[in-house]
Amino acid sequence: MKSIRYSPVPFVAIVFLGVAAAFAAPSAGTDGQETSSKPEAVSLLGRPLYATPASGEELAKLEKELADARASRRARPNDPEALIALGRRLAALWRYNEAIEVYTNGIMRWSNNAMLFRHRGHRFISIREFEKAVLDLVK
Numbered sequence: 001m002k003s004i005r006y007s008p009v010p011f012v013a014i015v016f017l018g019v020a021a022a023f024a025a026p027s028a029g030t031d032g033q034e035t036s037s038k039p040e041a042v043s044l045l046g047r048p049l050y051a052t053p054a055s056g057e058e059l060a061k062l063e064k065e066l067a068d069a070r071a072s073r074r075a076r077p078n079d080p081e082a083l084i085a086l087g088r089r090l091a092a093l094w095r096y097n098e099a100i101e102v103y104t105n106g107i108m109r110w111s112n113n114a115m116l117f118r119h120r121g122h123r124f125i126s127i128r129e130f131e132k133a134v135l136d137l138v139k
Helices: 007-021 056-075 082-092 095-110 114-126 128-139
Strands: none
Touching: 007 114, 007 128, 056 082, 082 095, 082 128
């Protein structure tokens, strides 16, 4: 009898999704107002999820780190690690769609860089685009 081998990727993705759903972002900012007119994602229950990363000193720190990552990317345009760092800084600010765009641009340039697919796949999970996430994570 021929045995069937299953990939662990879908199982890991499902477990991660369950954890991510438990920690889903609130739809309004700390002052009760939506932080953007367009949500970053839609929850598994259909609720819009808006970018609400931080406030005060923590937000200033995250924005400085993003500015530093942008400067590093400009200084090292041929380094995919600088691009990955920029995408990670965007994601830290819950700007997942921008991070996906950054990783997509990197994939167009460095199509054999597995880490770009890994990071973009994780951001697809963040915005609940699971089929796209699986395709990237399998690569």
